[in-house]
Amino acid sequence: MLSPDSASNKIIVFRIDEKLFGGELSKICEVLEKEMPLAWVPRAPAFVKGAVAHHGQAILLIDLNAFLHLPAQETETVILLDSPDRDIGLCVGKILGIVDMTGGDIKETDKNGDEDRGMYVDRFVQWKDRVVGLLNIERLVSDIDGYF
């Protein structure tokens, strides 16, 4: 459904605990407002905030801070992922923008050793003098699925 040279070249940049992260735009379905009534999900892991109803679908809200073992913060935006098995929403901070990876705004960094990236960051890029960690959304979703 998606053209690989259009959406896959763009990332959405957001903030988690003063750190910037980026996700491929092709893996993202929609950005939601934070103000939504939450439903409690029984026997769910600690990083599951709850569930919300959106366009007749139940969406599981994942606290990305808790999942990535980062300090807790207030959720400002929910990024709805485009996954085939279940609808997952990532609770993140402010959305800073959508950046075209092919444009001149992104520079590659030399800070890409295995020890720095962890499990979910593919690589680091520089955007507006700041380092953005590009998340591997697929691995993230499959790991979350693994808990259920």
Place this chain on the structure above:
Amino acid sequence: MTKAVNEKAPSLKTLPGTGEEGKGRADPLRALRQFRLRVELGYKFILSFLVVVIGVLVIAWILSRINIPPEWEEIATVLSAIAMGLAIGRTFSRILSRDFHELSRSAEVIAEGDLAHPLSLEERIFPDETADLAESINAMRHSLRVLVSRIRETSHNVFESSRSLFTSAQGLNASNGEIASTMEQIAKGASLQAERVEETFSLIKRMAISTEQAEKSAAEAHTSAAAANGAALKGEEIARTTMGKMHIVFEKVEGAHTKVLKFSERVAQVKKIIEIMAVIAEKTDLLALNATIEAARAGEYGRGFSVVAEEVRKLADTSARSAEQIREIIETIELESKEVSGTISESTQELRKGREETNAIIHSLGSILASVGETTQRVERITALSGEHAMHVEETVKSIEEIARVTQDNAAATKQVSAAVQKQAASVSEMSSAVQVMTKMSEDLRDVVARFRLE
């Protein structure tokens, strides 16, 4: 040359203890008995010689008649003459010697001090100088009796008087002592009084100075009170003007406060609108974001829409930033207007307080005016009184000066009296010793006259 003795007789008869009066009255031959013819002794001698001569002649005549021889006749005559002469001479001399003996005995008795017994010679028809002598002796005795009795009486009186005088002198001495001590006390009192008068004088002088100062102060106070009155009047006027101005300012400030409050309301409204704008910008941003995502997902077809969405997102971003800036500005304005409102509220409160204080000042000034009026009246009275007081004090000073003078005179007089009393005491002691001497003398005199017996 001859004189009736009865003229002198009464002086003898009056003597006490003679008893001659009683005899004289009973005698019927009183007139004959009382007949006296004074013959002096010389004449008596002559008469007795004549009697002898006449007797011789008579004898010679008788013998011539009788016949006796002439030789016998002569012898007889001579013998008779001798006999007669002897007889007469003997009689005469006996009488005379008896009288003289009596006289000398009487003189001796008087010399011994016996004045009780009067001398009484035999009564004779022809008294002579012996009778005179007896009379004189009797007169002398009488005089001596009178003198002695008077001396006795007088010495007794002198003795009594000197005794009472001595007692009086002693009493006087005691009194003098008392007077002296009293005078001493008086002198002490006088000197103390003089000191007190001196102290009083200095006090009164100080008082006079104080009174003068008080008078000056009262005059100054009067001037000050008048000045205060003027100042208070001016102050009241100024306070009333201030009050009016404050009222205007208060109204203006209240108006400003109302405007500021309205301004604050408007600012709050603007803030609400800005908040709505911020929310709209946020939502627009989200919408633009989703549109961008959708456009990306649309691939090539969504490229144009993606550009539009990006622009919308930028606009929304700008709007959000502007709204944020406006919000910040509005918040600043709100803060400042709150401060202004607070300041105005404070000013209003201060003004209200000021108005109340000004009212209080006006009220106080009214009270001050009343007080100043009263004070002025009082000060006037004080001035008048202190003038009077000064006059009285001056008079008092004069009186005290006079008193001081009198006191000094008194002290001096007391000293003089003391000296006089001392002199008097000396005189009294002299008198006392003189009285003692006199008593002694009167006693001696009494002893001397006690020798004389009057009874």
